[in-house]
Amino acid sequence: MLRILFRRLVQIIPLILGVIIMNFGLIQLAPGSFLDVMTAEQQISDPAMIERMRILYGMDQPAAVQLLKYIWSVVTLDFGYSYRQNAPVLTVIMQHLPATALLMLAAIAVALLVGVVAGVVAAVKVNTIWDNLISLIAVFFFAAPTFWLGIMLTILFSVKLGWLPVGGMRTVGTEFGAIAATFDIARHLLLPAVSLGLFYAATYARVMRASMLEVYKSDFVRTARSKGLPGFQVVVIHVLRNALLPVVTLLGLQLGTVLGGSVVIETVFSWPGIGSLMLDSVMSRNYPVVLGVLVMSSVVVAVANAAVDIAYFKLDPRISAR
Amino acid sequence: MDTISRRDLLAGAAGLALTSAIGGTASGQAARTPKRGGTLVGSWGGFEPQALFVPPGGGSSPNMTSTKVLERLIRLDEDLQFRPVLALSVTPAADFRSYTIKLRPNVKWHDGADFTADDVVFNAMDYWKPISSGGALNALVSAEAVDKETVVLKFNATVPDFFLKSILAGRTVTIPKHIYAGKEMMTNPANNLPIGTGPFKVREWVRGSHVEYVRNENYWDPQLPYVDKLVIRWWRDPASRSAAFEAGQLDFAVFNPIPAPDVKRLVDTRRFTAVTEGYKNTAWALTTYFNTQREIFKRADVRRALLHAVDREFISDTIYFGRAKPATGHIPSSNSLFYFKDLPTYSFDPDKAGKLLDAAGYPIRNGSRFTMNIVSAGWFEENVKAGQYLRQAFEDIGIKVDLAIPDRATSLKRIYTDYEFDMAISNNSGPLELAPQWTQSYTTSGIVKGAAFRNASRYSNPALDKLVDQYLVETDPKKRQALAREFQLILATEAPVTSLVEIVSATVARSDVRVAANYADVLGESWAHIWLDR
Numbered sequence: 142m143l144r145i146l147f148r149r150l151v152q153i154i155p156l157i158l159g160v161i162i163m164n165f166g167l168i169q170l171a172p173g174s175f176l177d178v179m180t181a182e183q184q185i186s187d188p189a190m191i192e193r194m195r196i197l198y199g200m201d202q203p204a205a206v207q208l209l210k211y212i213w214s215v216v217t218l219d220f221g222y223s224y225r226q227n228a229p230v231l232t233v234i235m236q237h238l239p240a241t242a243l244l245m246l247a248a249i250a251v252a253l254l255v256g257v258v259a260g261v262v263a264a265v266k267v268n269t270i271w272d273n274l275i276s277l278i279a280v281f282f283f284a285a286p287t288f289w290l291g292i293m294l295t296i297l298f299s300v301k302l303g304w305l306p307v308g309g310m311r312t313v314g315t316e317f318g319a320i321a322a323t324f325d326i327a328r329h330l331l332l333p334a335v336s337l338g339l340f341y342a343a344t345y346a347r348v349m350r351a352s353m354l355e356v357y358k359s360d361f362v363r364t365a366r367s368k369g370l371p372g373f374q375v376v377v378i379h380v381l382r383n384a385l386l387p388v389v390t391l392l393g394l395q396l397g398t399v400l401g402g403s404v405v406i407e408t409v410f411s412w413p414g415i416g417s418l419m420l421d422s423v424m425s426r427n428y429p430v431v432l433g434v435l436v437m438s439s440v441v442v443a444v445a446n447a448a449v450d451i452a453y454f455k456l457d458p459r460i461s462a463r
Numbered sequence: 464m465d466t467i468s469r470r471d472l473l474a475g476a477a478g479l480a481l482t483s484a485i486g487g488t489a490s491g492q493a494a495r496t497p498k499r500g501g502t503l504v505g506s507w508g509g510f511e512p513q514a515l516f517v518p519p520g521g522g523s524s525p526n527m528t529s530t531k532v533l534e535r536l537i538r539l540d541e542d543l544q545f546r547p548v549l550a551l552s553v554t555p556a557a558d559f560r561s562y563t564i565k566l567r568p569n570v571k572w573h574d575g576a577d578f579t580a581d582d583v584v585f586n587a588m589d590y591w592k593p594i595s596s597g598g599a600l601n602a603l604v605s606a607e608a609v610d611k612e613t614v615v616l617k618f619n620a621t622v623p624d625f626f627l628k629s630i631l632a633g634r635t636v637t638i639p640k641h642i643y644a645g646k647e648m649m650t651n652p653a654n655n656l657p658i659g660t661g662p663f664k665v666r667e668w669v670r671g672s673h674v675e676y677v678r679n680e681n682y683w684d685p686q687l688p689y690v691d692k693l694v695i696r697w698w699r700d701p702a703s704r705s706a707a708f709e710a711g712q713l714d715f716a717v718f719n720p721i722p723a724p725d726v727k728r729l730v731d732t733r734r735f736t737a738v739t740e741g742y743k744n745t746a747w748a749l750t751t752y753f754n755t756q757r758e759i760f761k762r763a764d765v766r767r768a769l770l771h772a773v774d775r776e777f778i779s780d781t782i783y784f785g786r787a788k789p790a791t792g793h794i795p796s797s798n799s800l801f802y803f804k805d806l807p808t809y810s811f812d813p814d815k816a817g818k819l820l821d822a823a824g825y826p827i828r829n830g831s832r833f834t835m836n837i838v839s840a841g842w843f844e845e846n847v848k849a850g851q852y853l854r855q856a857f858e859d860i861g862i863k864v865d866l867a868i869p870d871r872a873t874s875l876k877r878i879y880t881d882y883e884f885d886m887a888i889s890n891n892s893g894p895l896e897l898a899p900q901w902t903q904s905y906t907t908s909g910i911v912k913g914a915a916f917r918n919a920s921r922y923s924n925p926a927l928d929k930l931v932d933q934y935l936v937e938t939d940p941k942k943r944q945a946l947a948r949e950f951q952l953i954l955a956t957e958a959p960v961t962s963l964v965e966i967v968s969a970t971v972a973r974s975d976v977r978v979a980a981n982y983a984d985v986l987g988e989s990w991a992h993i994w995l996d997r
Binding site for chain 2: 171172173174175177178180181182183185187188190191194197222224225226227228233236237240288292295296299300303306307308309310311313407408409410411412413414417418421424425426
């Protein structure tokens with residue numbers, strides 16, 4: 142197991158190098174440069190001033206030199222400087238990362254909880270009104286655009302009922318103690334996590350249901366039943382555990398998106414996360430920040446996949462035997 | 464979809480301005496004594512800035528966040544009066560080649576250092592002239608501190624009074640010499656947490672969320688600011704701003720913060736007001752450029768013909784939901800100094816457009832007259848729709864259109880660097896003073912490859928250039944107006960660059976928010992005069 146883990150982690154290096162070179166190339170190919178955007182926004186027309194900024198941004202050098210410099214800065218764990226935010230890239234990313242990680246983990250937790258429970262209920266009550274109802278709801282949340290759902294939830298819970306705040310992550314302009322502050326963030330987190338979580342939950346529910354039904358047909362389930370075990374025990378211990386594999390695979394894939402964030406949900410709820418930072422950075426061709434986020438994301442994807450592999454061994458000992 | 468007409472919005476806005484005090488006239492508020500205290504939560508119709516202060520300007524968002532902290536020498540009100548801020552007076556010499564600035568005494572920077580004439584000299588020579596004024600102060604030769612509170616600016620040409628004061632009340636905030644001198648200005652850490660003389664001090668900036676300011680207890684005007692705390696918060700989505708207003712989490716938002724249909728709904732509840740005052744010195748337009756270096760479009764008769772095919776009422780009412788009005792010249796009608804009603808206009812008349820094109824030698828052959836490509840800068844949703852509309856309008860008169868609506872960076876490159884278009888749709892904006900911001904979109908000196916919002920048409924007319932040059936050094940206000948009329952007449956006749964519609968900006972506020980001033984640029988003023996009637 143350790144060997145596999147080691148192999149997985151070594152694979153990260155070429156992965157990161159590939160991510161850097163491909164995305165750097167893509168940004169260079171896209172028309173318009175960081176300098177164009179910055180000079181336009183700052184309303185600079187003096188050619189001497191534009192030249193001064195070109196040198197300041199290091200854009201007077203050939204693209205290959207810029208790329209090598211960037212790769213070196215990643216090797217030394219310094220992700221470069223973002224002239225747009227006027228701060229080191231690492232600082233910029235770290236300012237947005239906690240919010241994104243919190244939102245995505247909360248959303249995935251909601252998705253997992255709701256999705257697995259709904260999937261199990263649907264499978265147990267297969268072809269009843271419950272099954273159909275769950276399928277219908279799952280399709281609804283999967284099909285409903287998350288921004289629409291977000292706005293509707295905001296209008297209901299924040300505007301009409303006044304229970305929850307409209308967007309943001311903290312109540313602005315007030316001082317809280319540690320406990321009150323946690324509660325405050327939780328209140329702000331609820332709607333975005335639910336809007337995003339219900340979207341993912343729909344997939345989990347469908348996959349869980351299918352997987353449960355598959356396992357139900359197995360011989361060992363019939364054996365368990367014929368032993369006279371209570372239904373609940375059969376469902377939880379025999380079926381659920383064996384049906385979890387596809388869901389874990391899905392979870393692993395989604396954990397990889399934790400750092401990417403959700404631009405849509407962050408926009409609707411003004412969540413100070415990395416999605417909007419990425420969007421702005423791509424639009425302004427600010428490649429140090431784009432690459433910084435992507436490099437970190439690829440590390441998380443690799444680590445998440447390694448974690449999923451380990452989870453497989455725990456869930457199904459046959460895998461490590463192979 | 465529920466739509467409101469422009470007239471409704473304007474009428475509603477005007478009526479509300481009388482009943483509530485937002486942005487209203489100072490006389491209307493004189494009866495009420497402003498209350499002190501409270502937290503004001505503000506926002507605007509855009510995103511978070513890249514830094515709280517961006518030395519060369521950086522656009523509306525950093526302009527809004529920096530001007531609460533960094534002050535100018537003077538400010539301009541909607542009644543066209545300059546009011547003292549850091550300078551008590553700005554006086555021209557008899558020959559208009561030098562100006563004497565008397566500074567306000569006993570002003571301190573937020574870090575406790577004294578604000579003196581040395582700061583102003585540093586700003587004038589090292590910041591305003593080379594960086595922030597966009598070339599407007601090129602004639603400035605020297606700045607001298609006569610004593611601690613007096614500075615003399617010397618120029619190598621005559622400089623009109625309104626012109627200079629407009630610059631000093633515009634993009635030239637005053638930054639502390641002891642923090643900026645001798646360092647790279649663009650990457651100074653103080654850009655993220657500015658230190659100024661203004662009514663508010665930055666307390667905390669949470670990136671992606673909000674910036675929090677607190678009252679400057681040592682402000683030179685002990686009456687101001689009225690609120691204890693100011694929070695500028697950013698919502699990336701207009702519908703979320705409406706929701707924030709309704710949930711009581713937003714008090715005051717400028718520059719069209721919420722979707723047009725929501726304005727009427729919110730104002731109808733009587734808990735909110737919407738006014739269009741406060742934008743005289745930052746007018747925006749939907750602008751088209753013809754590429755005058757291209758075969759077909761170098762001809763003024765073709766350009767004029769095409770303008771007759773455009774229904775500006777439609778653009779205003781349908782694309783902007785009434786938050787715009789047809790423009791009748793390059794300069795918006797809100798400009799009470801340099802707007803002229805009697806310039807040539809291009810009424811919507813597709814038949815006439817067709818006949819003019821026939822006469823110009825472009826009749827319909829094999830189903831079309833010619834093919835043109837339109838590039839619409841995709842940074843505003845309305846530009847996207849305007850591009851689609853223009854394609855239809857020109858196809859109606861037999862022109863084939865290739866429409867491209869690229870993203871921000873690509874638009875800038877195609878329009879202002881590569882000049883890769885027959886017609887471009889972009890947005891011009893500027894203050895009351897025409898030079899340099901408005902004039903550089905059609906003068907020969909405004910053709911700067913790679914510089915955005917300049918003369919993308921590459922239109923060059925020595926007669927017009929000469930008039931603009933005279934306008935720049937003419938000190939008699941009446942003669943300046945006459946010159947401005949003359950070169951706008953040429954511009955309107957030749958039509959290389961045209962404002963199709965003037966964008967009407969609105970401020971939305973809770974009805975208990977009052978402004979005890981009539982700012983000519985509400986986004987870029989300090990907000991020290993805003994108070995809460997709670």
